[in-house]
Structure formats: structure tokens, C-alpha cells
Amino acid sequence: MVKTENVGFPIYSLAxxxxxxRLVIGGGxxxxxxxxxxxxxxxxxxxxxxxxxVLSEIKFGADEDGCMSLAIHPKEKVVIGGINRSQELIxxxxxxxxxxxxxxxxxxxxxxxxxxxxxxxxxxxAFFF
Numbered sequence: 332m333v334k335t336e337n338v339g340f341p342i343y344s345l346a347x348x349x350x351x352x353r354l355v356i357g358g359g360x361x362x363x364x365x366x367x368x369x370x371x372x373x374x375x376x377x378x379x380x381x382x383x384x385v386l387s388e389i390k391f392g393a394d395e396d397g398c399m400s401l402a403i404h405p406k407e408k409v410v411i412g413g414i415n416r417s418q419e420l421i422x423x424x425x426x427x428x429x430x431x432x433x434x435x436x437x438x439x440x441x442x443x444x445x446x447x448x449x450x451x452x453x454x455x456x457a458f459f460f
Contacts, residue, residue, distance in 0.1 A: 334381035340368050344401040344413075352376045353386065357412055359397025369397040371412055402433035402442060411435075411442060 344357040354374045360367025369391040374383040391397070391414065400413035413430035432445040442454040 332381055336383065338372060340370060340397065343397060343399045346401045346403045346410075348403055349405050352378050354383070355401055355403060355410055357398025357401050359391065362394050362396050362415075369393075369395055369414075371398050371401075371410075373410075400430055400433045400444075402435050402444075404435050404439050405437060406439045413444065 338356055338358075340359045342356055342358040346355050347353065348355065352375070354376055356372045356374065357370075359369025361369065371389045373386045373388075375386050376383045396415040398412045398414050402411040403409070404411075411433050413433055415430070430444050430446050434443050435441070436443070440456045442458070444452050444454070446452070
């Protein structure tokens with residue numbers, strides 16, 4: 332069985348939670364005021380019918396970017412979303428490299444992120460707990 336649905340924005344990242352078939356979806360139209368929302372959704376998916384329902388939604392402002400990457404902790408109820416800085420901050424010279432991906436280690440003790448400058452960054456568990 333295959334099922335497709337429209338979430339109302341371009342999808343740039345998605346990941347399943349480890350225990351239940353819940354899907355976290357991130358994306359959006361970006362900081363260009365296009366009218367396309369920037370958001371992260373969590374959806375419950377029925378494993379038999381593939382029907383889904385929104386459990387929660389976080390919307391970002393029109394001046395913020397969409398969620399470009401997601402990482403879900405393998406044991407704790409933690410979701411990390413990579414959202415780039417607003418265009419205003421970038422114009423002011425406050426421009427760090429864009430996060431392009433994120434992943435927790437299998438034991439959940441390290442979060443690794445990758446950025447557009449080609450340098451991975453590692454965060455120990457004490458950083459996010």
C-alpha cells in the first residue's frame with residue numbers, strides 16, 4: 332500500500348520516532364514571505380491503513396527559515412530541528428554556516444551536526460540535557 336498527502340509546505344526533513352510510528356516533518360517556504368508556512372509537524376500514522384493525523388505543529392514566522400534538518404533522540408523525547416537564521420540577521424553580518432544535517436549516536440550520548448562549511452560539530456549529552 333502507498334499513500335500520499337499534502338502537508339501544505341515543501342518538506343526538507345523527516346524522521347520517525349523510535350517507539351511509535353510517529354513521523355516528524357520539517358520544512359517550509361523559507362524567509363521570503365511567500366505565504367508558504369514554515370513548520371514542524373508530528374503525525375501519528377496507522378500502520379495498517381497509513382492514515383495519519385497531526386498530533387502537534389510548531390509554526391515559525393514569515394521572517395524565519397523552514398526546518399532544514401531533524402534528529403530524533405533514540406531514547407528520550409527530544410527532537411532537534413535545524414533552522415537557519417533570518418534574512419535580517421544575515422544582512423546585519425550575523426551569518427553562521429547553515430546546518431544541513433543532524434544525527435544522534437545510537438546510544439543518544441552524542442549529537443552530530445553538519446554545516447555548509449564542511450565541518451561537523453559534536454555535542455555531548457550535557458549540552459542538550
